[in-house]
Every structure is written in C-alpha cells, then in structure tokens.
Amino acid sequence: MGREHAVDSVTRDGAALPEYPRLEGENGAVVRHAPHLPLLGREVLAHLETGLAALPEMLGISAPALEALVVAGDDWDAAPRDNSRPYPRGLPYFTRATEPPALVIPERLSGAIQPRTGATLPLVVHHELAHAFLAGVVAVRIPSWLRELPPQAASAAVARREALPLDEHLTRMESPGFTIRGFHTPAAAGEQMAFQNLLLRLGAAALAGFGEAFLPRLVAALRRETELDESRAEDLLAEALGPGGREWLDSQEEF
Numbered sequence: 001m002g003r004e005h006a007v008d009s010v011t012r013d014g015a016a017l018p019e020y021p022r023l024e025g026e027n028g029a030v031v032r033h034a035p036h037l038p039l040l041g042r043e044v045l046a047h048l049e050t051g052l053a054a055l056p057e058m059l060g061i062s063a064p065a066l067e068a069l070v071v072a073g074d075d076w077d078a079a080p081r082d083n084s085r086p087y088p089r090g091l092p093y094f095t096r097a098t099e100p101p102a103l104v105i106p107e108r109l110s111g112a113i114q115p116r117t118g119a120t121l122p123l124v125v126h127h128e129l130a131h132a133f134l135a136g137v138v139a140v141r142i143p144s145w146l147r148e149l150p151p152q153a154a155s156a157a158v159a160r161r162e163a164l165p166l167d168e169h170l171t172r173m174e175s176p177g178f179t180i181r182g183f184h185t186p187a188a189a190g191e192q193m194a195f196q197n198l199l200l201r202l203g204a205a206a207l208a209g210f211g212e213a214f215l216p217r218l219v220a221a222l223r224r225e226t227e228l229d230e231s232r233a234e235d236l237l238a239e240a241l242g243p244g245g246r247e248w249l250d251s252q253e254e255f
C-alpha cells in the first residue's frame with residue numbers, strides 16, 4: 001500500500017463515521033461504535049480483547065494493527081470497504097481500506113447468520129479477527145474451503161477456551177445437501193452459511209482430534225506456499241493435522 005492510498009484511506013475513514021466514540025481495552029483492543037450502541041461496543045471490545053490474547057499463539061502470527069467498527073444500520077453504506085459496491089447488510093467483514101485496517105461489525109447481524117446462540121457473536125468476531133491476522137502473512141491464492149478453515153477453527157478454539165456454548169451451537173446446525181469440497185460459488189446466502197458451518201464443525205472436530213497445535217502448523221505451511229491447487233491444499237491440511245490426518249480427513253462426512 002502506497003502512502004497516497006493510506007492518506008486517502010485515513011481521510012475517507014475519518015470523514016465517513018466521525019462521531020463514533022472510541023473504546024480502548026486490553027491487548028491493544030480498540031473499538032469505535034455508533035453513539036447509540038455503547039453496550040454492543042463494549043461487548044465487541046471484550047471479544048476483541050479475548051481474541052487478541054489468544055490468536056497470536058493459536059495461529060503463530062503476531063497481532064496486526066487494527067480496530068473494530070460497530071456500525072449502525074443507517075451508516076452501513078458509509079462504512080469503509082475495499083470497493084465501492086455496497087456490501088450485503090448485516091454481514092461482518094474485514095477491510096484494509098482504512099488505516100489501521102478494520103473489522104466491521106453491523107448493529108444487527110444478518111438473518112442468514114445461523115444458528116443464534118450465546119456463541120454466535122464471539123465466533124463472528126474471532127472469525128473476522130483471524131482473517132485480519134492471516135491477511136498480513138498469507139499471500140498465496142487458496143481454495144475457499146482452506147481459506148475459511150483457519151478462521152473457523154480458530155474461532156472454535158477460542159470458544160472452547162472461553163467455555164462458550166459451542167456444542168449447543170454445533171448441534172443446532174442443519175446439515176446441507178453438500179460437502180465442503182463440493183461447495184461452489186456463486187451460492188445463495190443460506191448455502192454460504194451452511195458451508196461456513198460445515199467448516200466450523202470440521203474445525204471443532206479437528207481440534208478435538210488433534211489439538212490446537214495443528215493450526216499454527218497449517219498457517220506456517222500456507223505461508224511457505226507460492227501456488228496451491230486443490231490436491232495440494234488437501235495434502236497440506238492432512239500433513240498439518242499430523243499422523244493419521246489423511247485417514248481422519250477421509251472419514252469426515254462433511255469433508
């Protein structure tokens with residue numbers, strides 16, 4: 001990113017949501033929130049603190065500079081984003097259009113985000129936070145299922161550590177009529193969610209079977225790759241899981 005672009009981004013960001021109060025927490029966590037959303041701002045700040053404490057070790061990546069923006073429904077179209085197309089309402093995302101980059105969390109999560117449990121919001125925040133960590137270090141183009149697996153597994157790992165109701169969350173998911181490797185875009189919002197949920201389930205199962213250490217191994221492997229096709233992606237995951245990883249992967253019905 002060149003200087004001109006960075007300056008432009010700062011200006012654009014400051015101009016877009018200027019009246020948003022700023023909260024600072026532990027571990028360098030910063031949240032700016034719509035003025036009428038102080039409670040949601042505090043809640044997101046707490047999840048951000050937890051994630052910033054856990055993810056460096058969990059992914060093997062030091063924490064990048066970032067802040068979270070908790071955006072009012074009325075401000076959604078003014079929120080920073082990577083291009084000028086309007087983003088779907090209620091879907092959180094990570095953008096590098098600002099300095100520092102931002103996790104954009106909507107006032108109301110889209111109804112497409114299911115299931116809704118006490119784990120939903122923290123899972124969403126930690127998922128986007130993991131993307132922010134990975135965006136700084138992984139440059140290779142990755143098949144979408146393997147790009148989404150580390151954020152899903154990391155958010156599941158944080159949920160386990162925090163004793164969030166992850167089991168309830170996993171059992172309330174409906175099984176779609178496709179597998180992770182059989183998913184293709186473009187897809188409807190419901191199918192995208194089902195795909196993400198399959199990956200959350202696979203990530204949680206991998207954590208249970210192989211422990212958290214497979215995640216930094218997988219991330220380290222992704223950082224080394226310069227080209228990654230489907231079969232290489234499967235090999236990397238199997239190797240990162242460790243002994244028995246390939247057999248385990250082949251036995252997972254959602255995979």
Ligand SMILES: [Zn+2]
Pocket residue numbers: 127131148151
């Ligand atoms: Zn994602």
